Amino acid sequence: MTAPATTPATMRGVYLPGDSTAVVRELPVPSPGPGQLLLRVGASGICGSDIGYIYREHKTHRGQDGPAYRGVVTGHEPSGTVVAAGPGCRDFGVGDRVIVYHIAGCGLCDNCRLGYQISCTADSRAAYGWQRDGGNADYLLVEESTCVHLPDELSHVDGALIACGFGTAYEGLRRVAVSGEDDLLVVGLGPVGLAAGMIARGMGARRVIGVEPSPARRAWANTLGVFDATAEPEQAATVVAGLTGGRGASTGIDCSGSRPGRSTVIDNAAEWGRVSLVGEGGTLETEVSDALLHKQLTLYASWVTSVPVMAQLARNLVRWGLRPEAVVSDRFPLADADAAYRLAAGNSRGKVVLVADGDDR
Structure with missing residues (x-):
């Protein structure tokens, strides 16, 4: 299935060369294949692990063999809205608001079946923003299996924070x-x-x-x-x-x-x-x-969390009346990604987030 006609042919994405800079480049908007969704990114957080292992210099992340960052669009804390769904998608459709769990695992090992794709050891395991294109972009191609429904009571910024830190x-x-x-x-x-x-x-x-x-x-x-x-x-x-x-x-x-x-x-x-x-x-x-x-x-x-527990957390935050975006001290548009990363790597008071142009949810 191809993306709707209203989706542009190109988009912006943020890359980290490993020299303490962030570079915004133009690249094609992908089309979702079987079991995949195309999201319009609403917000994407900057994680401390990106600073430690990608931003200043490219280093192998602990527990992973070989180079962890493969020169892809960065950002493993995304939240957005579905704009296109590939064949076979059953739980999500166009217009749904989602949080993205940041690892796509093999789906077959015990850890994946428990929802802990973070602990998948298959060669096919790929983290958004590390081994496959991530959420610091206008659009993001995701596996439906890595998505969690974002409650209406929560914003895309809330969702981005749930995706990793919360x-x-x-x-x-x-x-x-x-x-x-x-x-x-x-x-x-x-x-x-x-x-x-x-x-x-x-x-x-x-x-x-x-x-x-x-x-x-x-x-x-x-x-x-x-x-x-x-x-x-x-x-x-x-x-x-x-x-x-x-x-x-x-x-x-x-x-x-x-x-x-x-x-x-x-x-x-x-x-x-x-x-x-x-x-x-x-x-x-x-x-x-x-x-x-x-x-x-x-x-x-404890290493990150699982897909089911992340979904549970999203529901609980609504029940508790808590908004994760309260910890955000600074928001930047995608075009200002370099300034956002410099602040996140320096003296930020709280969380630094990239927010889509015109996104108010």
Whole structure:
């Protein structure tokens, strides 16, 4: 099936040469094949993994063999509206608003059948924005199997944030089973940490405490109204003890991806606490007896999320009355992608998002 006549022949897409620049190029608008959808992109987020592994220099992503970035259109956090559907599509049609899970797996392995395409190891596995064209473009060709319905109550910017950061935070919090009986310590108040704070409120956490070295990010986090307190790392122990009666946090999540950050969340965990590690990179070094064994801690490692859980999160956000776009500090049009990436790689307060021209949803 070809794209409708109203779809232009060419579009813009953003590429990352690996020299700390973002380049907008023109390329043909693709047509959907069997089981594929063509989306008009409404919004696309800039992820920290893109900065670390593609923007500054092309590096192999952890856990993947060979070069991770294959010179494609970047962006693995897209949300948009279907403008054309290929043969065999059954769940989505023209006009549907969707969130895109950022990995297209083989569809046959155990991980894919569970919806965790992120853990697919088949040669055919391809991530949007890494091995196949991604969402930093006017249009995006996707597999129907990677799409989730975007509720009417949420915007395309909300959807773009669910596609990666909010999904990652939600999965990590599900692993530690945050509830109304828990205090949650969030270490690292970048976009994923901010998402964790918001979602924890939706899940009923009694108190949410944030730790972040950047004063600008702490200040931005405080505007969200979800953190009972935010602290610099040196004050973490005092703040956590003061809010928990000296017990420590019953649940914690490290979103920093750093050795000091992971130490902070472990050191300030309560006895029988549960700690989730979701930040990429770095190392984990800890004293074992007092920090882990004697406190009876449980550590969880969580990598992104699954398609079904992402769909669940979208529904829950509506039920909780939460809007992910609250963590967005800066929006840029596609034409200004270079400025957007420079800010995301520098001193952004919150999330940086590329928004389609004229998109108000």
